[in-house]
Amino acid sequence: MSCEDLVCAGCAHPVAEGRCPRCRAYRERMHQNAFGSMTPALVALVLIALFFLTLALKHLSGA
Numbered sequence: 001m002s003c004e005d006l007v008c009a010g011c012a013h014p015v016a017e018g019r020c021p022r023c024r025a026y027r028e029r030m031h032q033n034a035f036g037s038m039t040p041a042l043v044a045l046v047l048i049a050l051f052f053l054t055l056a057l058k059h060l061s062g063a
Contacts, residue, residue, distance in 0.1 A: 006015040010022045018024040 004014065004016045006026070007013070008015050008020060008023045008026075011020040013019045013023065015023045015027050015030075018027050
């Protein structure tokens with residue numbers, strides 16, 4: 001989830017606009033953590049893709 005999707009409970013505007021101190025603080029916190037937007041499903045998908053890539057490379061190398 002990104003800050004563009006969130007609405008502030010304090011000012012009722014999108015957090016991405018940063019109109020109040022609460023919006024600005026949350027937007028800053030979300031942008032500091034690059035992996036904060038990664039969902040568990042996305043992490044699982046990346047791990048599965050890496051697993052199959054490893055299998056394909058092992059098969060192509062003949063080992």
